[in-house]
Amino acid sequence: MEHNYDEPVYLISVVAKVLSIHPQTLRQYEREGLIEPSRTDGKIRLYSQRDIDRIKLILRLTRDMGINLAGVDVILKLKNQIQEFESLINELRLELSKKENGGKSKAVIKHQSSFDLIFYEKK
Template sequence: MYSYDEPVYLISVVAKILEIHPQTLRQYEKEGLIEPGRTDGKMRLYSQRDIDKIKTILRLTRDMGVNLAGVDIILRLKEKLDELDSINEELRNNLQKKSQGNQNIKIKQNSYEVILFHKKQ
């Protein structure tokens, strides 16, 4: 079985799976929205992650009417949010390790992670 990030699908296969023209995939690459892998012979190969990203692009363009420039902005913001979520998770874990045994620190977890410090009265 292949990993999620391993490029194994040819452009024709991806186009058929997603019911789009291969030229659409080439356009997405030209716009910088996707970066398929390449064989030594320069053939495009797509991973499952690429296919999922293309599905997101299609959803934004077809269902929500977003143009490709808007899609680019949305995808960049999503990448940044994912990066920040990862940093937040790491910081939260570090704080939790340090706060064990210290009752003055309370960690609140929700979609917007907030760390609250309670002062002793």
């Protein structure tokens, strides 16, 4: 059964077990504003695959790189801002290429970059 990347389907106990962390850690991340799980009508937290990937990133930053939660918050905000700027740049390139082609939409994106955090495991 395949789920949408953003579909909230995982209970806190499942996420905690899969990631080998205490559910209280997930609650703390939520209190700090680092994650925002969905809630059922009964107020039960449900996590999507996107949430889980974000938690994995938080864990890599805190465990592997020794960054505190305030630093993680700054990194995540900067990462989102960079993605927004990249989207805006691509939209502007598209607009520019439409104008250069006399209104005909033939877009050519000459350069596209992405901000990725790459971690190397110690051997």
